């Protein structure tokens with residue numbers, strides 16, 4: 001019943017591999033790698049909704065009030081043309097709340113303990129892991145790779161509890177972002193917590209932290225005064241990760257300085273799902289609380305990850321974007337939730 005992991009890889013590649021993006025297939029590539037159970041999304045959201053579960057409050061991380069306003073979404077100087085980073089357009093966003101941190105393993109564990117939720121990676125039995133994080137034992141068991149991006153391997157048994165497959169553990173990383181969670185899993189968590197996923201517009205507005213037309217949440221310079229502001233890749237991808245910023249893999253969700261809205265790791269560390277369907281053509285007209293296309297095959301993810309280096313994945317910019325099918329999961333993809341109003345008191 002489960003589609004093989006390779007069927008989902010094309011979309012993963014589109015999201016992560018800038019170096020091969022020119023030859024990567026577009027939306028009509030025939031590789032609509034859905035695992036074939038997307039229809040369960042709303043049912044899952046209902047099943048794990050706050051109303052349906054008694055212990056609804058303990059999964060809530062701190063939120064920040066984001067004041068409504070108008071901002072410039074996208075850019076007229078796109079770095080990755082085919083990602084649809086352009087045109088720059090005026091977007092009005094109403095006030096809302098945003099999780100201060102990426103959802104951590106600890107929070108996700110509370111959700112799972114409270115609801116018995118099983119992630120899609122657990123149901124399907126595999127997930128994609130960056131080869132550089134795997135033990136020799138695990139790698140020896142895998143005979144499937146993709147020529148364009150041999151560093152992504154489908155690992156049996158990889159999931160949020162075992163991010164690098166059997167034998168790995170999150171015990172020393174409970175404050176790191178949860179990984180190997182699909183869009184559907186993210187929706188289920190946010191719904192349970194009395195929240196929702198942010199729209200792409202809300203996410204990008206949050207990322208900019210009150211600054212206009214800047215590359216990064218803190219300005220245009222990647223490392224002001226030589227300081228690292230995000231967990232990305234230093235060295236040569238994919239062979240040499242110097243971890244100059246202190247982290248070879250994920251960092252705690254509280255690491256690095258927050259942006260102007262008090263949000264941590266809004267770029268870098270783990271990619272973050274948004275609620276929008278993916279499209280690359282946008283109207284230049286001013287929009288009010290845009291929610292993206294009404295349908296599609298992929299969902300938008302934002303912010304880049306610890307695997308991003310300018311040479312191949314210059315996507316740790318606020319205007320940058322990428323996509324995956326809603327049932328995709330990988331070792332660099334997580335999320336944070338948003339809310340229209342402060343969730344009910346505990």
Ligand SMILES: [Ca+2]
Nearest residue numbers: 231232245247
């Ligand atoms: Ca790093």
Ligand SMILES: [Ca+2]
Nearest residue numbers: 265266268270
């Ligand atoms: Ca992030």
